[in-house]
Amino acid sequence: MRKLLVIGIGVGDPDFVTIQxxxxxxxxxxxxxLDKGPAAGDLTQARQAICERFITNDRYRSVTVTDPxxxxxxxxxxxxxxxxxxRRAERLEQVIDAELGEHGVGGFLVWGDPSLYDGIIRVIETILERGVLTLEYEVIPGISSIQALAARHRIAINQVASPVHVTTGRRIKEGLPNNADDIVVMLDADLACAAHRDEDIDIYWGAYLGTEDEILVAGKLRDVIDHISQTRAELRERKGWIMDTYLLRRKPGQHAE
Structure with a gap:
């Protein structure tokens, strides 16, 4: 039976790759x-570099699939x-059928951790539901951007006896959650936290975590948000893409009940 491995490779730093x-x-x-266009070329090269560094045999090969x-x-x-x-499941199903032998092992290299805002697990489940291919799969966890962000800023991601809320920029445009003092925001294309600059909030921000281009900013949101916004725009212009994560932190009990 074919087997697929969904391998979390961490964010940027090859040393984040686990022994597993x-x-x-x-x-x-x-x-x-998955080819996501020229803007994501750096990430493709990083995946290839990880293979070259850690794989000790020469029997593997790579197949590129254009992402819909x-x-x-x-x-x-x-x-x-x-x-x-x-649509992605249909494309991958065809390529897996054509390129992977009946008893072969296929691999997906997932940036960060496969459980956190990555769709490949759901895509594989969709392939299984379609019933065209018979296969099994395994998930190997990786160091997420949340873990890397906390480590780089030398902070705990939560406060004592306090929950952590993980969400997206799309969601905080609707307002900050009222049940947590620590809010991790990912996939924020528009830096939606800027709308909360008048609130008493600290921010711990990081871009290109684990890479040579890593940059960190921390402070009161009102004091640093303009600097983050300008830096972010300059980085996006220079590299063609931006990948950042941040933690918003309120004082304990500050959120509305």
Missing amino acids: AVNALNTVDVFFL PRDRGAADYPEAVRQWRD
Whole structure:
């Protein structure tokens, strides 16, 4: 039976790759790489560098699959994501069938951790639900951007006896959650936290975590948000893409009940 390994490779720093991930890398026959266009070329190169560094055999190969376009501005965002996931599943199903032998091992190299805002697990489940291919899969965890952010800023991600809320920029545009003092924000294309500059909030921000381009900013949101916004714009212009994560922190008990 075909087997797929969904391997979390951490964020940027090759030293984030775990021993479990290294062992998994060395069992893969075919790596399936999703081509998301020129802007994501750095991430593709980073994946290839990890293979070259940690794989000790020369029998593996890579197959690139063009990722289908995605409507990020759709009014019904969940439905747009579902449709995009279905198209991605169809493409991968065809390529896996053509490129991976009946008893072969295929691999997906997932930036960060596969459980956190990455769609490949759901895509594989969609392939299984379609019933065309028979396969099994395993998930290997990785160091997430949240862990890297906390480590780089030398902070705990939560305060004593306090919950942590993990969300997206799309969600905090609707307002900050009222049940947590620590809010981790990912996938924020528009730096939505700027709307909360008048509140008493600290921010711990990081971009390109674990890479040579890593940059960190921390302070009162009102004091540093303009600097973060300008830095972010300059980085996006220079590199063609931006990948950042941040923690918003209120004083304990400051949130509304």
